[in-house]
Amino acid sequence: METEFIETMILTFELASITTLILLFISIPLAAFLVFTKTRFKSIVETIVSMPLVLPPSVLGFYLLLAFSPASFIGEFLTSHGIRLAFSFEGLVIGSVLFSLPFMVHPIQSALSQVPRSIFEAAYTLGKSKLTTLVRVILPMIRHGLISGIVLAFAHTVGEFGVILMIGGNIPDETRVASIAIYDEVESLNYAMAHQYALTLFIVTFSILLLVYTLNKKSLEGLK
Amino acid sequence: MIIINVTKQLSTAEGILQAHFELTINDGEFLTLFGPSGAGKTTLMRLVAGLETPDGGRIEVDGKVWFDSKLKINLPPQKRSVGFVFQDYALFPTMSVRQNLLFAAQNDEQRTYVDTLLEMIELTPLADRLPATLSGGQKQRIALARALVRHPKILLLDEPLSALDPAMRQKLQDELMMIHDRLGVTTLLVSHDIAETVKLSDRLAAIESGHIKDICPPMEFFTSHTFSGKLQLIGEVLKIEEESPIVIVTLLVGSSVVKTIIGRSEGEKLRIGEHALISVKAFNPIVIPLNEQ
Numbered sequence: 001m002e003t004e005f006i007e008t009m010i011l012t013f014e015l016a017s018i019t020t021l022i023l024l025f026i027s028i029p030l031a032a033f034l035v036f037t038k039t040r041f042k043s044i045v046e047t048i049v050s051m052p053l054v055l056p057p058s059v060l061g062f063y064l065l066l067a068f069s070p071a072s073f074i075g076e077f078l079t080s081h082g083i084r085l086a087f088s089f090e091g092l093v094i095g096s097v098l099f100s101l102p103f104m105v106h107p108i109q110s111a112l113s114q115v116p117r118s119i120f121e122a123a124y125t126l127g128k129s130k131l132t133t134l135v136r137v138i139l140p141m142i143r144h145g146l147i148s149g150i151v152l153a154f155a156h157t158v159g160e161f162g163v164i165l166m167i168g169g170n171i172p173d174e175t176r177v178a179s180i181a182i183y184d185e186v187e188s189l190n191y192a193m194a195h196q197y198a199l200t201l202f203i204v205t206f207s208i209l210l211l212v213y214t215l216n217k218k219s220l221e222g223l224k
Numbered sequence: 225m226i227i228i229n230v231t232k233q234l235s236t237a238e239g240i241l242q243a244h245f246e247l248t249i250n251d252g253e254f255l256t257l258f259g260p261s262g263a264g265k266t267t268l269m270r271l272v273a274g275l276e277t278p279d280g281g282r283i284e285v286d287g288k289v290w291f292d293s294k295l296k297i298n299l300p301p302q303k304r305s306v307g308f309v310f311q312d313y314a315l316f317p318t319m320s321v322r323q324n325l326l327f328a329a330q331n332d333e334q335r336t337y338v339d340t341l342l343e344m345i346e347l348t349p350l351a352d353r354l355p356a357t358l359s360g361g362q363k364q365r366i367a368l369a370r371a372l373v374r375h376p377k378i379l380l381l382d383e384p385l386s387a388l389d390p391a392m393r394q395k396l397q398d399e400l401m402m403i404h405d406r407l408g409v410t411t412l413l414v415s416h417d418i419a420e421t422v423k424l425s426d427r428l429a430a431i432e433s434g435h436i437k438d439i440c441p442p443m444e445f446f447t448s449h450t451f452s453g454k455l456q457l458i459g460e461v462l463k464i465e466e467e468s469p470i471v472i473v474t475l476l477v478g479s480s481v482v483k484t485i486i487g488r489s490e491g492e493k494l495r496i497g498e499h500a501l502i503s504v505k506a507f508n509p510i511v512i513p514l515n516e517q
Contacts, residue, residue: 118314121275122367124301125308126328127374136327140318 004172005196012178012201015089016157019096023104023153024146026097031108032134050106052099061166064095068167087169092177095163103152111145112138144216151212155205225251226378226410230271230281230291234434236262243267243434249378252408256421256442259431265414268431269380272412273308274301285377307371307379307409311386313363315355321366322351328373341369344406345399361392365399372407381413385420390479397423418446418458418499419478447501455504457482461494475500 034046052060066072068086070079078085085091115138123133139146161179168175170184178197185194226249234241243264249255257265270276272283274290277298283291290299316324325338342348345365355363364384371379381400385393397420404411404424415421421428421442428442438445446458459475459482471491475482484502494500 116312116314118310118312119316121273121301122308122310122314122370123316123327124275125273125304125306126370127302127330128327129302137316137318141316143318 005193007173008176008178008181008197009200011089011173011176012158015092015096015177016154018093019100019157020104020150020154022093022097023100024150027101027104027108027149028134028139031105031112034105034109035112050102053102057099057160057162058166060099061095061163064091064098064163064167086167087171087175089174092164092168092175095167096157096160099160099163100153100156103156104149107145107148107152108142111142115141147212147216151209155209158201158205225249225286226272227282227284228268228272230278230283232264232267232271232276232278232434234264234267238262241434245271245431245434245436247429247436247439249410249412252410254404254411254413254424254426256413256415256425256428257431258415258421258428258442258445261416263431264434265431266382269308269382269412269414272304272378273306273380274299274304275308305374305377307374307376309364309367309371309379309381309384311383313355313360313367315363315366315370317355320352320354321347321358324355324366325370325373328370330374334373334375337375338373341372344403345369359392360388361396364388364396368400368403372403372409375409377410379409379411381411383414383416386416393417393420394479400424422446422458446499447503455502457502458499459502461496461498461500464491464494464496466491473500475502477502 030045030049034042034049065086067074068078068091069075075085083090085094119137119141120133123137124130128136159179160177161183164175164177164180165183168177168180170176170180176184178201182194182197182201185191185197228245228247228249231242231244234243241264245264245268247268257268259265267276271278271291278291278293280293281291282289282293285305289295289297290304291297316327319327322338322342325341326335329335329338339348342351345368347362347365347369350358350362355366358366364387368381368384385396388396401424403409413421413424415424425442427439428445429436430438430445443456447456457477459477461473462476462481463472463474465472465474466488469488470485471488473484473486473491473494475484482502
């Protein structure tokens with residue numbers, strides 16, 4: 001029982017960490033695109049990014065399940081390359097990345113949009129490439145946006161339920177994460193175990209958020 | 225020598241404007257772009273810096289082509305040797321004063337030069353502070369020093385002093401003059417301030433609706449080529465009081481307020497808030513040094 005609890009918690013945080021890391025790499029260029037683009041497709045991209053905020057998780061989960069199934073075009077392609085996404089950890093990661101996307105993109109986008117244009121131009125006239133400007137000037141400037149994004153995406157992935165239930169099922173040490181475990185334990189009237197999961201999630205989430213808000217406040221004061 | 229001949233379509237408040245700038249700047253010259261808002265002064269600077277692309281034409285600096293629409297040459301800002309000073313300073317807030325300057329440096333010589341520049345603008349004691357803890361005047365001096373680190377071929381100053389109070393403006397004007405004299409860097413300044421323009425520039429380019437209407441020494445431009453007074457001052461009209469048969473005008477010259485008496489017909493031509501030229505003939509002015517503590 002105890003090993004199962006530990007396995008589940010490790011899997012939960014592993015999923016959240018990997019998802020957050022992937023999201024960080026996707027979201028910085030995506031947010032930059034949304035802030036600086038002048039194409040008329042901007043609204044469409046923005047809508048797609050924001051969809052998970054309002055869409056029932058079961059809807060996304062259902063379509064992902066269809067896409068992952070060997071009967072579909074994508075699923076067939078993946079299966080022929082030996083990749084199985086439905087009921088697998090990799091599938092959970094893809095689902096979580098899509099579902100937590102706005103929680104990472106929005107804080108970065110809003111922080112980026114507040115950086116004056118002249119900061120970029122100053123760096124360019126000082127001979128710096130776009131990449132150097134991004135890494136050395138812009139990312140340090142928008143660090144609270146990055147921190148907010150990381151925390152929100154991480155916490156949201158930990159709390160993920162609907163999508164995972166649809167595509168992941170409940171396989172111990174493969175796709176059984178804490179939120180699913182709580183539901184499962186309650187279903188089998190095992191309240192003590194459900195409580196153990198729930199309280200752990202509660203305390204961990206509270207501590208992370210508290211730590212980050214305290215640090216963020218301090219770093220903001222340092223800049224004034 | 226910098227040879228500019230470019231066209232650019234501008235969208236202004238009054239509609240689309242077809243701008244055409246033709247201009248030659250001599251080595252080490254201090255040239256001011258003067259004119260109303262929306263005339264294209266800042267655009268011309270940005271075209272030179274490569275922050276905007278001309279629709280056509282050519283920009284040549286010391287024999288090197290920066291832009292040529294026919295040869296399809298368009299160097300990015302990184303490859304042009306410019307120092308750009310922005311109106312809002314554009315300092316990097318997460319870097320200290322010294323780091324802001326070091327960020328621009330490309331080699332050891334320029335890294336050493338950072339210390340020389342910090343000495344020159346008297347900011348060495350503040351070198352490890354973050355920009356947010358400094359005053360507007362200090363920030364603009366840092367921005368100026370940062371723009372000079374790479375020994376640019378041209379220094380572009382986009383209304384660098386407009387956000388500062390009058391006393392600080394004067395101090396920075398003096399500093400700009402000192403730096404220009406010491407380094408001899410070719411400088412292009414956008415300014416709305418007549419006193420500033422007269423004080424700093426070798427020549428003035430009057431820009432109106434996307435065209436250069438006149439290029440001449442600034443005093444010549446502001447005095448409509450005719451006056452030859454012994455003492456000439458330019459001031460802003462603060463107050464006009466009619467005391468028949470004369471008029472008492474109060475003007476702001478630099479940071480001092482000056483009152484003078486003029487005839488009624490002259491008084492009718494003046495408007496409060498506009499600039500006026502005070503010219504004194506026939507008298508021998510007395511100029512004595514001030515004891516400044």
